[in-house]
Amino acid sequence: MSAKAPSYWKANQRRLAPWLFLAPGLLMFAVYVIIPIFQSMWISFYDWDGLGEATWIGTANYAEMSSDPNMVKSFWNNVIWLVLYLLAVPAGLLIAIFLNQTVGGIRLYKSLFFFPFVISQVVVGLIFSWFYAPNFGLLYKVIEFFTGKGVAVLADPDLVTYGIIAAGLWPQIAYVMILYLTGLNNVAPDQVEAARLDGAKGWKMLYYVILPQLRPATFIAVVVTVIGALRSFDLVSIMTNGGPFGSSRVLSYYMYEQALSEYGYRMGYGAAIAVVLFAIMMIFISGFIWKMWRDETER
Amino acid sequence: MFPRPIQQSSPAAQWLYKLALPLALILWLFPLIGVAITSVRPASDLAQGNYFGIPSYLAFENYSNVFRNTPMGQYILNSFIVTIPTVIGAVSLSLMTGFALAVYKFKANLLLFFLFVAGNFVPFQILMVPVRDMTLNLGMYNTWYGLALFHIAFQTGFCTLFMRNFIKALPFELIEAARVEGVAEWRIFWFIVLPLMRPAIAALSVLIFTFIWNDFFWATVLTTSPETQPITAGLSSLNGQWVAAWHLVSAGSILAALPPVLMFFLMQKHFIAGLTLGAVK
Numbered sequence: 001m002s003a004k005a006p007s008y009w010k011a012n013q014r015r016l017a018p019w020l021f022l023a024p025g026l027l028m029f030a031v032y033v034i035i036p037i038f039q040s041m042w043i044s045f046y047d048w049d050g051l052g053e054a055t056w057i058g059t060a061n062y063a064e065m066s067s068d069p070n071m072v073k074s075f076w077n078n079v080i081w082l083v084l085y086l087l088a089v090p091a092g093l094l095i096a097i098f099l100n101q102t103v104g105g106i107r108l109y110k111s112l113f114f115f116p117f118v119i120s121q122v123v124v125g126l127i128f129s130w131f132y133a134p135n136f137g138l139l140y141k142v143i144e145f146f147t148g149k150g151v152a153v154l155a156d157p158d159l160v161t162y163g164i165i166a167a168g169l170w171p172q173i174a175y176v177m178i179l180y181l182t183g184l185n186n187v188a189p190d191q192v193e194a195a196r197l198d199g200a201k202g203w204k205m206l207y208y209v210i211l212p213q214l215r216p217a218t219f220i221a222v223v224v225t226v227i228g229a230l231r232s233f234d235l236v237s238i239m240t241n242g243g244p245f246g247s248s249r250v251l252s253y254y255m256y257e258q259a260l261s262e263y264g265y266r267m268g269y270g271a272a273i274a275v276v277l278f279a280i281m282m283i284f285i286s287g288f289i290w291k292m293w294r295d296e297t298e299r
Numbered sequence: 300m301f302p303r304p305i306q307q308s309s310p311a312a313q314w315l316y317k318l319a320l321p322l323a324l325i326l327w328l329f330p331l332i333g334v335a336i337t338s339v340r341p342a343s344d345l346a347q348g349n350y351f352g353i354p355s356y357l358a359f360e361n362y363s364n365v366f367r368n369t370p371m372g373q374y375i376l377n378s379f380i381v382t383i384p385t386v387i388g389a390v391s392l393s394l395m396t397g398f399a400l401a402v403y404k405f406k407a408n409l410l411l412f413f414l415f416v417a418g419n420f421v422p423f424q425i426l427m428v429p430v431r432d433m434t435l436n437l438g439m440y441n442t443w444y445g446l447a448l449f450h451i452a453f454q455t456g457f458c459t460l461f462m463r464n465f466i467k468a469l470p471f472e473l474i475e476a477a478r479v480e481g482v483a484e485w486r487i488f489w490f491i492v493l494p495l496m497r498p499a500i501a502a503l504s505v506l507i508f509t510f511i512w513n514d515f516f517w518a519t520v521l522t523t524s525p526e527t528q529p530i531t532a533g534l535s536s537l538n539g540q541w542v543a544a545w546h547l548v549s550a551g552s553i554l555a556a557l558p559p560v561l562m563f564f565l566m567q568k569h570f571i572a573g574l575t576l577g578a579v580k
Binding site for chain 2: 024039097112113123128130138179210230274278
């Protein structure tokens with residue numbers, strides 16, 4: 001027996017080793033990420049306050065959702081987030097092109113432009129709350145100066161979501177910028193020179209020569225921007241708590257509010273909202289994974 | 300190089316570019332600069348309506364007030380207590396998972412890899428109720444380790460993607476040669492691959508440090524009291540107490556932003572290398 005064990009190990013080492021290396025990470029990931037996804041789906045069919053007995057109510061949570069005006073509002077706000085957040089991609093590219101020079105101190109400029117991404121969204125939210133603050137906020141003052149009447153962005157139900165998105169775009173543009181700066185650094189110089197000899201310049205050069213080479217950077221920029229837009233929670237929570245009158249809620253925030261805030265502990269309904277958000281996100285995630293899968297198997 | 304180097308343009312254009320750079324930067328960072336100035340503006344200035352002028356003096360007492368009258372010191376400490384074990388845990392776990400997925404060929408390989416990648420993208424809300432419930436049941440609610448364990452598990456997804464791609468790019472002949480010599484697999488991991496992973500470990504460590512330090516959602520879901528709350532959650536609750544005391548809010552914000560900013564400046568090369576992995580082919 002004692003002689004047999006090591007030989008079994010020796011013979012099968014290469015087959016067993018990957019599973020031993022994977023075990024701790026995979027276990028943690030399964031317990032905290034994979035299994036909870038299915039648990040949430042399960043909970044979404046119950047009426048549960050998180051403490052007492054859970055009651056099976058079938059699809060009642062989903063039925064309630066379809067006629068819940070707050071849910072509809074949150075969903076459309078998410079759509080606005082998604083569309084406007086994608087502006088970060090061209091904006092980041094523009095700044096990257098602006099900064100892609102070799103003059104003195106340019107490295108410091110690049111780092112400082114990247115700054116907003118490094119700081120917490122909580123801090124970004126507070127900074128923009130100050131920027132928007134009625135009566136003394138900088139933006140309020142500027143608008144007052146030009147039009148004679150200030151606008152309290154975060155107190156206006158029609159503007160509040162745009163105000164929060166603008167705050168979110170700030171770090172997001174910085175992130176996209178750094179992706180494109182790295183991409184521009186690796187554009188093949190001979191191709192650029194050849195195109196220049198052919199008389200290409202400006203927008204034509206960008207569109208036909210540069211952008212195709214930046215495709216990997218664009219892919220990652222779109223992925224992180226879409227995920228970022230759908231994950232938006234911190235800014236809404238810090239800047240408005242979903243207000244005024246719930247007009248700046250997004251799905252991620254509304255879910256939290258239903259499940260955990262002072263409005264009550266409706267875990268089942270919260271889980272159902274999370275499942276909807278997850279389903280929306282899965283559309284995009286599958287797309288990304290499909291593309292990555294194709295790249296992987298082509299190699 | 301694109302765009303055309305500015306040195307090839309007319310002197311006027313070069314002059315204009317060098318002027319535009321600092322102007323654009325100031326415009327870009329305007330809100331941040333405003334908050335930095337507000338953080339050293341004395342409360343009396345705000346009371347008199349001096350919001351934008353030069354502060355009548357540099358009120359560093361705002362910072363000492365924040366430390367004296369709020370648990371800010373404790374919050375900062377809590378953030379470190381959660382962040383550092385998370386960095387160590389997630390990096391160690393993903394070194395192993397990344398190694399397994401990069402070096403061995405087995406059926407479930409790609410499937411597992413994409414499971415990690417996809418899991419890393421899911422919305423936090425789909426995990427919230429079960430993870431909170433489990434943490435409560437295990438008696439880890441409102442403790443640093445309850446929060447850190449979740450972070451380690453979740454970050455393992457992103458870290459595995461990173462480590463696996465990094466190891467894939469190493470010369471595979473090294474491993475082949477060792478195998479021919481009869482070196483055991485765990486020794487290959489420990490003595491051959493690990494020493495080559497230093498840049499990846501550095502890049503991931505600074506990234507994860509920043510991500511976890513800046514996390515707000517899980518801090519609010521899994522911790523409740525000032526004894527365990529990290530600075531993001533702490534700052535949010537202080538913001539509720541300091542109604543419109545913007546000099547204090549600003550000072551608190553600057554304090555919360557400082558550690559990741561320092562981390563970024565000290566480890567800039569690694570930070571950007573980590574963040575832009577995959578942005579070039």
